[in-house]
Amino acid sequence: MRLRTALLAMTSMAAAPTIAMASTITGPYVNIGGGYNLVQSQHANFAPTTMADGGTVASGSKSRFRHKDGFTGFGSFGWGFGNGLRAEVEGVYNYSQINHRRPTFANGSTSGSDQSYGGFVNVLYDIDLAQFGINLPITPFVGVGAGYLWQHYNPITTAYTNGVTNRVGGTNGGFAYQGIVGAAYDIPGVPGLALTTEYRMIGQTFQNGAYRSTTWNSSGIHKGNVNFDHRFNHQFILGLRYAFDTAPPPPPPAPVVVPPAPTPARTYLVFFDWDKSNLTGRAREIVAQAAQASTHVQTTRIEVNGYTDNSAAHPGPRGQKYNMGLSIRRAQSVKAELIRDGVPAAAIDIHGYGEQHPLVPTGPNTREPQNRRVEIILR
Missing domain, CATH: 3.30.1330.60 (OmpA-like domain)
Incomplete structure (x- = not known):
């Protein structure tokens, strides 16, 4: 004995x-998800504008745009290396409402929305809890990504009480990056299928004067450029992930x-x-x-x-x-x-x-x- x-x-x-490697991914996998998209308030710098006929020049100004509700969705294809590391290519779409602008030269109401779309290349690491003596069907993970997003304003309209109307719109692309923190829950009875929950922070830069501003007032139409500062999205996501081969090499x-x-x-x-x-x-x-x-x-x-x-x-x-x-x-x-x-x-x-x-x-x-x-x- x-x-x-x-x-x-x-x-x-x-x-x-x-x-220790039982919950890591080896080989290809696909992932889809969606959830709530919260965008931090953005500051806009309005360049001096000119009349459509080249006449009177209006001075520049600054405003802060506040975002309301939004949503996000993504799909990705990746590869797990069997040691916790994963790499993936991801396509993403983000949408957000805009309902507030201050300060302005007169009282008024603002409405509109924006959307962004593009892709990231992400690198992630799965933390296998079994190596710490924790036997749960949950695998936390962290990751970072870099890519390119096109940002489109749909447009944003501000209607002032004195009859003046301003619209901001346009589409422009820029470098984007993201940080990812999440966890995957292995669905019992379905090998390779997992429910995921994530928090993501996306940052994006813009070119100066990338968007257009048009104002209608008693003196005519004024046009000029708008520059938005750095943009930050905070996202709370649920998703499904399927790994085609989760077994490590015997x-x-x-x-x-x-x-x-x-x-x-x-x-x-x-x-x-x-x-x-x-x-x-x-x-x-x-x-x-x-x-x-x-x-x-x-x-x-x-x-x-x-x-x-x-x-x-x-x-x-x-x-x-x-x-x-x-x-x-x-x-x-x-x-x-x-x-x-x-x-x-x-x-x-x-x-x-x-x-x-x-x-x-x-x-x-x-x-x-x-x-x-x-x-x-x-x-």
């Missing part, structure tokens, strides 16, 4: 890195630990590929060792116990039933190989335990190579 305990402990230590089968004493081992572990019951070349070598050892130690019977990890080709109770059958098939494969190696069939007892008694504890629906095994025990 002490030998079996040592085998289990050493196998658990070998599997520790796999547990580690090589752990070697059988043989004690230095001349007495052969009494417990042998045979590992299997995911959803497979056929023996690999290495597995046949281990079965042959167990068969040979049974002739050198006092053995009254040989137990062959089959197990699976808690992932399944089918979700829910159906998957548990499927895994039970898979564990029995694995045990039967080992028994057949023992018989070929000269062990009498009457001396072999087989059992299938499915997902029960895992060698390495894991979260739900995890492909853990160390749990896909058959134990050969010489009694």
Whole structure:
């Protein structure tokens, strides 16, 4: 029993890195989301304007535009490198209402909206909580991005009580950047699918005089340029993410630990590929060792116990039933190989335990190579 305990402990230590990477993404994924878009108040500098006929010049002014409700939406395609790092390309659309402008030379009301659209290249990092001993189906992540956005004002109209009307409009592009903080929740029973929640801060710069201002008053039409200062968006987003392959590359089968004493081992572990019951070349070598050892130690019977990890080709109770059958098939494969190696069939007892008694504890629906095994025990 002490030998079996040592085998289990050493196998658990070998599997520790796999547990830490269980919630990271390896390979391609897609992500969509949307939510609330809150834009900080913007300051606008109005250049001196001239009459349409080149006549009277109006002096410049400054105003602050206040944004109200807005929304955002995005879609992205990315790649996970299996170590927590991800890179993605993203398309985004933002919309915001504008309902206030102060100060102005006379009382009035302001209404309008703006929108931006463009793309980012993002780099993100998933924080696997399992490495801190926290076994939850939640993966926090942080990221940064850089890209280009076109900003369009739809236009913004200010109607003054003295009859004067001003409109600001136009479209211009500029460099944009963003910071991302969020978390992904793995949806039970659907491998690769996760619900995400995020906070994003987007900043954008503009060229001087990028937008147009037109004023209608008693002296005619005045036209000029408008320069907006740095723009900041604060966004609160819900999304869905699907990873096409969330399983990390399986580690090589752990070697059988043989004690230095001349007495052969009494417990042998045979590992299997995911959803497979056929023996690999290495597995046949281990079965042959167990068969040979049974002739050198006092053995009254040989137990062959089959197990699976808690992932399944089918979700829910159906998957548990499927895994039970898979564990029995694995045990039967080992028994057949023992018989070929000269062990009498009457001396072999087989059992299938499915997902029960895992060698390495894991979260739900995890492909853990160390749990896909058959134990050969010489009694």
